[in-house]
Amino acid sequence: MPQTTNAIVIGAGVMGASIAFHLAEHGLKPAILERKVTASGATGYSSGLVRMHYDLAAESELTFKSYQQYFSQWKERVGGECGFQQTGFLQIAKREHEAKLRGNVINQQKIGINTSVISAEEAKRLFPDLSTNHFDYAAYEPDSGYADATLTTNSFIESAKRLGATLIQNCEVTAIRAAGGKVIGVDTTQGSFDAPIVVNAAGA
Ligand SMILES: Cc1cc2nc3c(=O)[nH]c(=O)nc-3n(C[C@H](O)[C@H](O)[C@H](O)COP(=O)(O)OP(=O)(O)OC[C@H]3O[C@@H](n4cnc5c(N)ncnc54)[C@H](O)[C@@H]3O)c2cc1C
Structure with missing residues (x-):
């Protein structure tokens, strides 16, 4: 049966x-x-990366909802643990990709995501152990991390x-x-x- x-x-x-x-x-x-x-x-x-920087706005919107409604308040929303660690996230880019990076960040800010473009020097000040030889700019999301x-x-x-x-x-x-x-x-x-x-x- x-x-x-x-x-x-x-x-x-x-x-x-x-x-x-x-x-x-x-x-x-x-x-x-x-x-x-x-x-x-x-x-x-x-790797459980929880971040919101994507080229497609629809993906950013979806991951923002996942962050806002779930990962940032897991115990209250789902119960138990998801192991979310807020470490900050950098999407690095060379100078020739600056316009694309800035375009993505503008779209993400419109969605409500806490993100901004910073220089490699600013990234080094935030994360002193980071090697900054290979990029010029980064999109920085202070709220992101991994679960x-x-x-x-x-x-x-x-x-x-x-x-x-x-x-x-x-x-x-x-x-x-x-x-x-x-x-x-x-x-x-x-x-x-x-x-x-x-x-x-x-x-x-
Ligand atoms: C190395 C690596 C790193 C990644 N890093 C990230 C990251 O940092 N951030 C992120 O968001 N995503 C990341 N991903 C992607 C993410 O892991 C996947 O998108 C996600 O786990 C997919 O989940 P799923 O449930 O669809 O598939 P799965 O986890 O593959 O689950 C499918 C399940 O179905 C079962 N199954 C299959 N066939 C049958 C059957 N006939 N009957 C019964 N059961 C069956 C399988 O055994 C399996 O457990 C990463 C993926 C990999 C491989």
């Missing part, structure tokens, strides 16, 4: 963990099916579990089942699961 649940998330990397947490916050009881263990994919290799990607994942999962989610590890999804044009569940190495919602967060 297939096990029945109202949502399935395939993969317990940081994306699957976040999706499961948010589904659980919306009243669903997702089963998170992971073929190995949590954070065993790309997540476990991540612990594995801790972040486990924290999402623990909070999702408190809200009714289930984590099943060593459970590889081998097929997604459909009927009548709709997804109805999955087959796994631990049997079949029925659910009207299946989210594939199995990584790149």
Whole structure:
């Protein structure tokens, strides 16, 4: 007999963990099916950089929301620990890329991000151990830093579990089942699961 649940998330990397947490916050009881263990994919290799400087404004907007609504207030928003350390962040650039750097920073300031362009000399004053021979300018984000990607994942999962989610590890999804044009569940190495919602967060 297939096990029945109202949502399935395939993969317990940081994306699957976040999706499961948010589904659980919306009243669903997702089963998170992971073929190995949590954070065993790309997540476990991540440097956990939390920064907002991107060339695309949409990415900056998204990472700003992640910083503002989650990483800067993790305990209150999610519960547990994500290991966020505010170290400051520099995106360095040579003189020939100054206009591009300044353009990005103007876009990011419009979003509300605390960022500015500083010279290599100013960067050296802020971070005396930094070698400044290879750049002329930097975008400086004092609020940014890094988190612990594995801790972040486990924290999402623990909070999702408190809200009714289930984590099943060593459970590889081998097929997604459909009927009548709709997804109805999955087959796994631990049997079949029925659910009207299946989210594939199995990584790149
Ligand atoms: C070296 C490195 C450094 C990085 N540094 C940063 C950084 O500083 N900042 C940043 O934001 N990002 C960074 N990233 C990117 C970041 O790690 C990824 O974007 C993120 O972890 C992707 O998460 P995910 O959940 O989509 O994928 P994954 O972490 O790969 O999770 C997918 C999960 O699905 C499971 N799975 C796969 N197939 C199945 C199946 N059939 N059934 C069940 N489970 C399955 C896998 O085992 C895995 O656990 C870095 C990545 C790498 C590799």
